[in-house]
Amino acid sequence: MLGTMGREVNRGGAMAVSVKDVARVAGVSAGTVSNALNHPERVAEETVERVRAAIRELGYVRNDAARQLRAGRSRSVGLIVLDMRNPFYADVARGADARAERDGLSVLVSDSARDHGRERRLVDLFAEQRASGVIATPLTDDLAPFEALARHGVPVVLVDHEGDSDGLSTVSVDDRKGGRLAVERLLARGCRRIAFVGGPRDLRQVRDRFEGARRAVAEAPGAALERIDIDDLTVDHGRAAGERLLRRSERPDGLFAANDLVAVGLLQALTMTGDVRVPGDIALVGYDDIDFAASTVVPLTSVRQPAELLGATAIELLGRAPGEHVRFEPEVIGRATA
Template identity: 65%
Template sequence: MAVKIKDVAAHAGVSVGTVSNVLNGRETVSPAAVERVRAAIESLGYVRNDAARQLRAGRSRSIALIVLDVGNPFFAAVARGAEARAADDGYVVLLGSSGADGDHERLYLDQFREQRVAGVLLTPADAGGDVVERLAQAGIPVVLVDEHTADAEVCTVSVDDVEGGHLAVAHLLAQGRRRIGFVAGPLATRQVADRLAGARRAVAEVEGAALEIIETDGMTVLAGRAAGERLRERTDRPDAVFAANDLLAVGLLQALTMLGGIRVPDDIALVGYDDIDFAAATVVPLTSVRQPAEALGSTAVDLLLRQLDGELDPSERQVRFRPELVVRASSG
């Protein structure tokens, strides 16, 4: 039989109200009583019925985070930042990975709504969809993560990916490279499109420079390796490549240097994007555009909690970080 709060109270020799005060961290209980209650909880193996407590309080202590690909170290870092900030206020983060699939995203959202999460942090599978509106109608606050919108009413945390693309390609051009390849991933992805826009802007600023778009099916190491194998067979290869993320760049490195005998950066200079944890440890340390991934996650939780507390000023709803170029051996 499950141990109830009245059992804890009887074992500790205190009232049910005192046990409730201890469980909820209220400071109205004497240290001696707190110790007796904690000892009773430990002895009896009491586990609080948090779902029932949330229904009574009208507010959950869990936050949903849905990202495009939890296997991408960038999103893993976003989750770390979100978890750390949520824990500061006694919340937990429930993580879902949509795989950039709208149907999977809707399934997660339905499940998290049933669990009465306090709010949702979301990197949307479809940036042009109506998910924010649907969540708002259900009374669930939402913060878009690694996404920006012109709607000033929507809370967002993002990085200026146009500037990031410009940083990457301007750096390659400054090394004297003129035939730039952009290994893109799906161009319909907003982040990829913005990075491409920045790359195009940098190329337009330098006479004689040209940009070639090399699309891939995904943004994984395997997709990058496939793109690198195609480049390896060409005689008209670009002399520099900007990859839309570091996973693509790692695959390119594998195909070009380990399998193809092409020298990086001598034959092809290479820049990635995200500056994931192992970018500095690749066979040729990877130059990358750094996004503050953990700060994105922690800032998103902060915005959400301030929404819940009614303390968020409308002018503070959208936070945009600036990217940083981290130069290593792969670009010369």
């Protein structure tokens, strides 16, 4: 609202500080203040510091919303992940945020919670907010919402998704190779009755990791692969799968979990009674190599994805021509479970 002299007043009743106020205290023009804020390379370093000192003294906060409206784009990047409960996505977000800060950008993280409707609403929301780009781990191979966003001039980078659209850039890890590496680790230990624990089946990551596992087993004489489906990639679902295994008379001698959360749940169930030795009776390999994989009761062998590098690379790809595809190689991090 306006004060008695026409100056803008904030909600607390105090007069809002303007660019002209900053210019007066710094002894420069309003245009110099604008350049010091938006293009500091055009202004002498001493002058920039005087402007910053005046800003600190006055407590000036620039109206970024108005500047964004003039520019047609915000300085924010939307990041949509499948499941914020998974530390892997927190690491992706950390990498994206660190790289974005270097470019003067901020990252707004949202969780699709593996819900189609929510994913579409988040895409629409970031479009309405004039995001300078959107990074997403798509729920399915239906990329129509992201392709529409790209057609309207918003750069889109898909994370943990291999490239199959010319209008979208992608950054991913070779999950088929990761699945193969996990099972080859189990085979090298002498495991021949191997089970893959993961789901749901419509997740690309689950499909690709299982396919890599299947190919590795197919090339190993005398080896067999069982698939144990679960509804969600969580510790609870992994633990429930492990409890079902304990009730069986014939068990696998090697387990490949679709991610580390599932592997942690399996490990909890298998070691809780003391009847099963890991890896003596059943060896176990997880996927993602999240931070606490090394801190489980039996340190977890896992297939590592460079999560923070994925996020940082996604930010970099937003500034390039669309249709670029970057793929990283996974690696097995050997610990005590396999």
